[in-house]
Amino acid sequence: MKSDLDTFMAADNLNALLITGAGMHNPAMVYLTGGAHLTQADLIVKKGQKPVLFHGAMERDEAAKSGLPTRTYSNYPYGELLKTANGDPYLARALRYQRMFNDVGVTSGKVALYGRVDIGQGFAIISALQKLMPEIEFLGGANDDVLFNARYTKDAVEIERIRQMGKVTTEVVGLTADFLSSQPIKESRLCRPDGQPWTIGDVKKRINLWLAERGAENPEDTIFAIGHDSGVPHSSGNPADILQLGQTIVFDIYPCEMGGGYFYDFTRTWCLGFAPDEAQKLYDQVRSVYQQLVKELKVNAPFKNYQQLTCELFESVGHPTILSSPDTEVGYVHSIGHGVGLNIHERPFSGSDSSDKDILSPGTVITIEPGLYYPEQGMGVRLEDTYWVNPEGKIEILADFPMDLVLPVRI
């Protein structure tokens, strides 16, 4: 949690953090500033002190909303810096950083780097800065670094924001179900009143609308994939595909708060009107594994234990999995879940390569998402909910929604 940051910095012997990039859609920056409308900003977090937010003069009001001490870049006139740097814009930016660090009293020790920027510019600027300030050691912010460790567990405010996104998500899923259930059928396809078939693209447009109405956005798109595409876990669905009855639809939706805030992650699999026997069987197996998993989840258990368990359960009913066949593209082919927060995928991770430190600590928010995929048979099933390990160590779902496979349609 945010309140652990100083402790974590002390433990890692870090003198400061540098967080750079835009004020929105930039998780590390949003985490500590609240998500201000800043085109470009820098946040220097010196151990034991309030972070200082550097920003453009025009954006002073937006910067002030963060409640942090602020300083404008106009204290470091860029024209002069560029002259000193003989016209090299990277060196000019590095010189500006040097002055900023001096101004907040960070002149030595370890400084960890965060923030979403263009790698080319970032690499060039930090490389130049490292030469200018050899007494500082600039470090990559690893997945097990202080900021990620802080973000690893969520406080009550964060949980409420994620829960609220869960409410928005399941409302939109409900509206999508209602919409699909109320459309006319012609030649086993979902159609408009004029008889033209609805497409995946049409449905996705409505999903975006319903999300926007609720103040959410989905910067990473939505998966709404039917038939063959439902059998490819990250296929987002072909916009031109039509909605044929009796085919599996994987609907995986992961919106976030407007401006790049907290995410929610959720998947259901539907068959319109009826489910063929093979799809029903696949669904029953996934649902059974889902239920066993949720029953087994224990506070402080390594997340990857459940990946192992999922593979074993699926293999016991005859499916290939990446446990025994690492290259398989059918059966169970991904990991059982991941943390959710300001990134849609964050720690804890559950893949077999993930760290032993990735455990279900109180305060973690995770997905549980078993799935089975057979693209050549034109089907796939995934079920996913987002869970929270509460401070008492109980594991709670953050938004309820029915799991039924068959979505009734108009007769």
Added chain:
Amino acid sequence: MKSDLDTFMAADNLNALLITGAGMHNPAMVYLTGGAHLTQADLIVKKGQKPVLFHGAMERDEAAKSGLPTRTYSNYPYGELLKTANGDPYLARALRYQRMFNDVGVTSGKVALYGRVDIGQGFAIISALQKLMPEIEFLGGANDDVLFNARYTKDAVEIERIRQMGKVTTEVVGLTADFLSSQPIKESRLCRPDGQPWTIGDVKKRINLWLAERGAENPEDTIFAIGHDSGVPHSSGNPADILQLGQTIVFDIYPCEMGGGYFYDFTRTWCLGFAPDEAQKLYDQVRSVYQQLVKELKVNAPFKNYQQLTCELFESVGHPTILSSPDTEVGYVHSIGHGVGLNIHERPFSGSDSSDKDILSPGTVITIEPGLYYPEQGMGVRLEDTYWVNPEGKIEILADFPMDLVLPVRI
């Protein structure tokens, strides 16, 4: 343009480009792949060869949509790499890059870096890679680097996409105007039928909705700022503010294609019902400068000449500007425009520090956006349109919309 890339690479003696990060909301990646739904990808562009797209196995169908040769990360099993790297995830990623570069035949020379990633991880991985492959020189992708030079001018397909976003943008501005004009007035404030005042937040929600309906998104928010906030150029507006008649509203809207594609940029200033004399005067001055500028624009002229001209014109009627008072926060305080493309702000730039190379070449897309700001007097005015320098050197607006200051309201 994209077709210049090989020539630019040869001129800069670059052996390859490495573009990394997500498939969407990542301009360099979108530019060359078309914007695929990829969580993490790497594109290696070797001089004179088709770019190769590396991606996760689960996202193979999405990767294939790019039409490029593809290769999955499962060719480089991560568990083994991590073992070789003694558990250091950055070194493991660097080892993977080393194998990828070897596989596409890039083993020496200059390689420029692009793509939006976390700077901490990026810096650590590239630093490790640089040590593994000392015979390659990894370079930051500067603003005057090959990819930015290619993106600097747009081809016919790109222009049509930007023009289409202009159509969407002006449609939504029109809907916003119609909405504001049709609401009841109570105590000089725009109200709901029940007499409760509308807020800036309410209006912004509708704007998002109308954008979503048209398949657009606004990842960088919208500026809809009234009174004092309209006098602070990048204030996005206070969601709780109410819509008082006779106050300046700066409405700056810059949506992009869904998934992080091409942007459009547009600003109007409105007064609801009537304009006080001071606001009208300010508006007339801005409009007059806008019109003079547009008349003066010439193909291949340095963009910053127009910044100089704008400052002179505003100073001639008594306003402070950053030309004579670099620190001023009133009067004219920003640059006259910028390029628009897959980034909302990209080359050419027009600030006094910008490069002499930033000229209005055929194929450039730019904004023209003079403004005057007096926050303490509760007002600000900005007018902005997006223009294109066509292949014949003529400068054309990309979407028309009326400029009137006063937006009529219900009596």
